[in-house]
Amino acid sequence: MAFQPSMNQLKNNKILPTQNSRIQNKRKNNNNKYTKSHASSSAAEVTPGGSGTGTATIPNEIFNLVKSIIGAGVFSLPAGIAAIGNHPSALLPSCILVLVMGAISAYTFSLTARVCSKTGASSYAEAWDFSRGTQTSWIIAASSALDCIAGNLTYSMILADTFQALFGTIGITVSRNAVLGILTSTILLPLCLIKNLSSLAPFSIIGLLGSAYTGLAIAIRFFGGAYSMPGGKFVGDLAVKPAFGAIGAKGALSAKALILVSMLSTAYIAHFNAPKFFKELKNNTLERFNIVTSASFGISIAFYCLVSSLAFLTFGSNCSSMVLNSYSSKDLLLLAGRFAVAVSLVFSYPLLFQGSRDGLLDLVRVPEEKRTNGLLNKLTFGLVAAIAYVASQVTDLTFVVSISGALLGTSLIFIYPTLMFRGAMRGDPTKKWENRLCSVIASLGGVIAMIGAKMSLQAL
Numbered sequence: 001m002a003f004q005p006s007m008n009q010l011k012n013n014k015i016l017p018t019q020n021s022r023i024q025n026k027r028k029n030n031n032n033k034y035t036k037s038h039a040s041s042s043a044a045e046v047t048p049g050g051s052g053t054g055t056a057t058i059p060n061e062i063f064n065l066v067k068s069i070i071g072a073g074v075f076s077l078p079a080g081i082a083a084i085g086n087h088p089s090a091l092l093p094s095c096i097l098v099l100v101m102g103a104i105s106a107y108t109f110s111l112t113a114r115v116c117s118k119t120g121a122s123s124y125a126e127a128w129d130f131s132r133g134t135q136t137s138w139i140i141a142a143s144s145a146l147d148c149i150a151g152n153l154t155y156s157m158i159l160a161d162t163f164q165a166l167f168g169t170i171g172i173t174v175s176r177n178a179v180l181g182i183l184t185s186t187i188l189l190p191l192c193l194i195k196n197l198s199s200l201a202p203f204s205i206i207g208l209l210g211s212a213y214t215g216l217a218i219a220i221r222f223f224g225g226a227y228s229m230p231g232g233k234f235v236g237d238l239a240v241k242p243a244f245g246a247i248g249a250k251g252a253l254s255a256k257a258l259i260l261v262s263m264l265s266t267a268y269i270a271h272f273n274a275p276k277f278f279k280e281l282k283n284n285t286l287e288r289f290n291i292v293t294s295a296s297f298g299i300s301i302a303f304y305c306l307v308s309s310l311a312f313l314t315f316g317s318n319c320s321s322m323v324l325n326s327y328s329s330k331d332l333l334l335l336a337g338r339f340a341v342a343v344s345l346v347f348s349y350p351l352l353f354q355g356s357r358d359g360l361l362d363l364v365r366v367p368e369e370k371r372t373n374g375l376l377n378k379l380t381f382g383l384v385a386a387i388a389y390v391a392s393q394v395t396d397l398t399f400v401v402s403i404s405g406a407l408l409g410t411s412l413i414f415i416y417p418t419l420m421f422r423g424a425m426r427g428d429p430t431k432k433w434e435n436r437l438c439s440v441i442a443s444l445g446g447v448i449a450m451i452g453a454k455m456s457l458q459a460l
Helices: 007-012 017-029 031-039 058-069 072-084 088-119 124-132 134-169 176-192 198-224 249-253 257-267 271-280 286-315 332-363 373-393 397-424 429-458
Strands: none
Touching: 058 198, 058 271, 058 286, 072 088, 072 198, 072 257, 072 286, 072 332, 072 397, 088 124, 088 249, 088 257, 088 271, 088 286, 088 397, 088 429, 124 134, 124 271, 124 397, 134 176, 134 332, 134 373, 134 397, 176 332, 176 373, 198 286, 198 332, 249 257, 257 397, 257 429, 271 286, 271 397, 332 373, 397 429
16 A cells, blocks of 8 residues: 655645745736636647656656555455455456556546646645635645554554564564554654654665565465465464355455455555656656556556455455464565565654644644744654554554545545546536546545445444
């Protein structure tokens, strides 16, 4: 899951009351261009030779976007498949859902860039302001803050489980909450107190490499039969054995399928970064940007399908909410993967936390000049402690990912981009049918949010 925003993402989507006048002035400066584009054809969305000053090539953009999309949350998807069924045939509808959700996410990611091209916006927040108005800018600030907080909570839960297992492999028995307390107080909190996090940004590549390595390890163990019943190499070490049943593809007709859909709503979140990728692309025509979008989301869809399918086929209905916890603690191949994922999350945590903390300050409209080190430190202590406490009380990662996906992911993927597009293209007769499509997608997002949240709560 993509809980790893870049530094630019966190900076570009802050909304302060003092910025409203600047936004309004910029909107007025773009008004002539904006008004003319309504009366023109759809070709007006695209500047033929590209209007940006970016220098990033298409391969560079694809690599960075894939890195932004794929995260450690991919290892919670097998539990989402297990919610649909316990027979291997459940993979067919599950992979279709992965594909459909990825395709919609790619489309709305492209919509965000099209809004920026149309209005002259340079960030997600500006795209909303230019297309929907500044009166509702708090919606984006709230969504950004809550999404980051949910990501930090997920990180804390994964780290607690992972390091508890890692300690166990070297003969140290320690409770999950003790691990969480030690990790939070000695590593995560000090990192979050660092004011300049630019030095941590390069560690984000570890997340992609760790996920790729762990995916390979999962494939090796599946094809090698190391967890096959009854005589697999590591089966005897497992407290919970792999199990399969008779509920297959028809399980997708159950409302429980929306648990996986809700989880997938967080799997592809990179939309806050769409303006940045569009701006930084060399010769940034929408055709070139769509090549980047299609390739990046295509790679991510393939990776999600492959890894989640192999893990589900390994453990069936007994996939843990974090499937890496289903593997034997004596499995060194997977142990290395768990360690790589854990290291990446440790260094990604403060990057994400900056969005959580600053997002809350944006919501209560604290101006930049009043954000003193003392205030930032107090809020950091309080927020890190609150997240750690919730992580100590909640152990079901599937629930956290699915409920946050239902309430936040669907908004960020289905609703906000389509609303922005409809606002930006208001009055353009050439966009009549696409505006209707956007209305359908937004409505679908609302339905998924309500039913998905209900199913997530019922699954507790």
